[in-house]
Amino acid sequence: MIFEYAPAPESRSVVTLRETYELFVDGAFTPAESGEHLTVVNPADESELARVAVAGAADVDKAVTAARRAYDTVWSRMPGAERGKYLFRIARILQERSRELAVLESMDNGKPIKETRDVDLPLVAAHFFYYAGWADKLAHAGLGPDPRPLGVAAQVIPWNFPLLMLAWKIAPALATGNTVVLKPAETTPLTALAFAEICQEAELPPGVVNILTGAGETGRALVEHPGTDKVAFTGSTEVGRQIARAVAGTDKRATLELGGKGANIVYDDAAIDQAVEGIVSGIFFNQGHVCCAGSRLLVQESIAEELLPLLKTRISRLRLGDPLDKNTDIGAINSAEQLERIRELTDTGEAEGAERWSPVCDLPGSGYWFAPTILTGVSQAHRVAREEIFGPVLSVLTFRTPEEAVAKANNTPYGLSAGVWTEKGSRMLWTAERLRAGVVWSNTFNKFDPTSPFGGYKESGYGREGGRHGLEAYLG
Template sequence: MKFEYAPAPESRSTAEIAPSHGLFIDGEFRPGAEGRAFKTVAPATEEVLSEVAHATAEDVDAAVAAARAAFPAWSGLPGAERAKYLFRIARLIQERSRELAVLESLDNGKPIRESRDVDLPLVAAHFFYYAGWADKLAHAGYGPDPRPLGVAGQVIPWNFPLLMLAWKIAPALATGNTVVLKPAETTPLTALRFAEICRQASLPPGVVNIVTGDGTTGAALVGHPGVDKVAFTGSTEVGRGIARAVAGTRKKLTLELGGKAANIVFDDAPVDQAVEGVVNGIFFNQGHVCCAGSRLLVQESVADELLDALKRRMATLRVGDPLDKNTDIGAINSPEQLVRIRDLADAGVAEGAERWSPACELPTSGYWFPPTVFTGVSQAHRIAREEIFGPVLSVLTFRTPEEAVAKANNTPYGLSAGIWTEKGSRILWMASRLRAGVIWSNTFNKFDPTSPFGGYQESGYGREGGRHGLEAYLDV
């Protein structure tokens, strides 16, 4: 029996959007130096949401100067005093969580139930968690008197705009650094709303500055001589360029880049639970997740049973309006990303893999791609090697744990992995052999501010979250 769901839209009125937005520098919103602007669009409808200032090198220079001027007073505050500001920001995020969730879903395209039930609680939790560390840095394991670095230049992606902001700003402020942050060009609105929260929390001017723009703005920030630390989350290609730009300077660098995670299901795993983990691993946030379980490695003896159950579950996924509380899969973030997903899916068919999607009616406006699974995939196929960053799953099989490890590690990435089995000894055996920074057992895509996150190889280096996330912002 299939349930029919009546529309259950969240009201847009909770998140009013101004027709234009300036840059946030030294505690004030201001126009860009050259008056340039770009439009941010709702990916579900292609509606223009607002016009946003495009920061130039001159604007970045002003933002870095503001952060530099604010640094002595901010870093000189006792940790307990800095903690008060972080606690205040965390509480304001909780109070305004409905507004922020609606704004995130409008600007990003992700389902409201994900932004409301996953992103926003985690955003607040990160600020609460690092507020707790602000007066305990001497006990973090980085020496008796760890010092902040100075000005942190932070560049964040479009897949989790507000959560990635929290991952970077919270530890930076807790450790006494000041910040210049550049949000992604396609999703700037929640970062600018966060700037309002900083003012509401009476954060001293210049401690947080937000400059909006495209890759040229990010490059100006990364290359600025007044920046002491660079943090970047995004594509491996851009990450390589940043590493080259920073090489030979005194800047400290952390990179959280792409992934091609293996979700490994053994024959003793509970099928229904594993299927839910597979679905969450690849279709959460439309597959716009760097640690997505985009490769399903299933033991050969249960492959048919698992695939049948997976297809039944995929047939129940609802694709559509991100603001509808019943929606499981929202819109692809941009037309450029949609083209990439389509190209790689077409390559999978051309190389001989079998493509399957459930019957679903996609909206006529906006950017959409159906949940898709490929079987008959070999390790040589592009869909098994390249990061698709969309709702596309490649299925491979294995016979022994050794073969599963070999196939899972056959990738230049090393961000995450999942293991599904009832045997604890097998989980530990696998985890010790998988080259991945984060390994989930009998679950997937679970995040916690107390736990470090990061990868190896082409997935970057450095850790965010937990006690480990403090190190990147301390002179140790």
């Protein structure tokens, strides 16, 4: 490196945290019946950020009742144009408070401010804007002349994109006339609670949005509550299976956005510098805590020797550290538990014969950190080629022919995302056509947009979020 970066931290002063957060039910912050709380920490330094209430079965019941009442008396009867105006109002407030929310998200999640500021928050506001505009146009969505909302939606979201996942769930549900009870992840509830304040600020009718904090048990109580009509879940495939089983025999509809093991195919004619950038953003964006991460690099054998050194050089230049530093590329791992899982799986990869490489990289003394890692010499049978690591670990495999690339890419129970790098249009389309994945990025990776449907094939779940397709999940 020719020069050193000076620290450029974003100010935390834009965020005012309360010591304790209660549940957001029926338009007001309400203590949990249990009186229990859990502590939310900043994964970058393990400092305590706040205590949040743990919702139990009685709280779930209250929230579902509030959502039902709001659905019956207000929200489902409101003209679509008026519903839309509430969503436009929320989108505007999100934009106005985006700096504060970006900093809060980075503190709560550990992801770099560069990403929360430039990716998460702009997409959150855009998602509300997009679905706001649908609210009075549902008859034109190709789902029949008079599509009806389903009722109360139970929504459970993960910790990797806390506010963005909230937007993906709440915006289409509200636009279509449903009311929601949403449970943010145990480790990242703070931006959802800030969103509850935004609902108050927007004067959204009480009960239309309810936010219940808690852990797995709260989520289970919510998705199994008989008073809901719809379950929307983003998270692990294992929990997705449980939910699919739980809704069997009920009238509930479910959409599930689950795990992935995305293949990123680099052909020998790819623009190699662009491909290297794409591989890096494919796996190291958000510390690899991305269900659609390009966690399996499939590189054509003839260019592997040329590409790998370039990739390693590029990875060596990634800056790992303080998530609030504007120069940081890789932030903290979200929790001690996730860090342990990444360590365990990566060690397994090494034990199974893969060669492990990480750049020289100082990890901060406190907090949860994992250096960007690549594993070469990985075979299809290795656990690191089959299981989702959900961390900054790239498994590298090679192929000789396009047919072999496609066969290897599809050799997984998952089917969420894939990447293709080639300068030849016909080869790109040929490959994209054969990949069994819900999103294919060609000569790019990890791009998201509210108009673009997202969701998986096979065990990556079912249903789509985003775009016109995303409305289908909330209309009967």
